């Protein structure tokens with residue numbers, strides 16, 4: 370058994386059943402990704418539209434694709450063709466672009482709203498105070514379906530700061546379950562990476578995005 374297979378199997382065996390494992394595959398080869406899929410990965414997380422296109426072509430099999438990198442509006446059309454879910458919805462303008470494209474193509478796209486839980490250290494995502502107003506606006510769109518929240522957390526290995534950011538995002542998630550419009554679903558809370566997923570799970574994540582822990586030889 371190769372290390373990738375072993376890594377995936379040990380991760381899957383350690384995760385609670387209701388937790389979705391997304392393999393973050395940026396800069397991995399098609400062979401590496403194929404091996405992870407054979408070992409039981411069912412969701413691929415890609416940061417780059419270009420790279421996803423290339424991988425998509427060489428991996429002819431049933432698997433879900435999620436966009437986990439920042440998505441520029443001028444790539445929205447290609448993204449809609451590739452991804453079942455866009456985990457990095459971070460502006461009303463991007464939601465509008467996705468809506469226009471999906472309406473024309475008679476498709477729906479699932480999105481997670483990316484929350485900036487890290488305050489100073491990282492700038493990606495929507496500020497916590499703006500999440501509910503944004504979700505209320507998106508709820509008026511017919512083809513962009515909010516399914517939950519995603520966060521990166523702070524760029525640090527300090528456990529306290531990570532936990533604070535994840536807890537904050539979970540609190541927003543819980544609040545939205547009550548306050549969000551009826552057609553908005555709060556199903557997925559995507560947070561935690563190789564070095565932080567244990568803390569994220571303790572703080573209520575039900576979707577984690579793992580790269581290094583799958584693809585690196587220990």
Ligand SMILES: *Cc1c(COP(=O)(O)O)cnc(C)c1O
Nearest residue numbers: 393437562563578579580581582
């Ligand atoms: C790379 C990446 C991950 C995985 O990070 P690892 O530390 O390699 O597990 C998760 N989420 C996003 C958005 C990423 O870009």
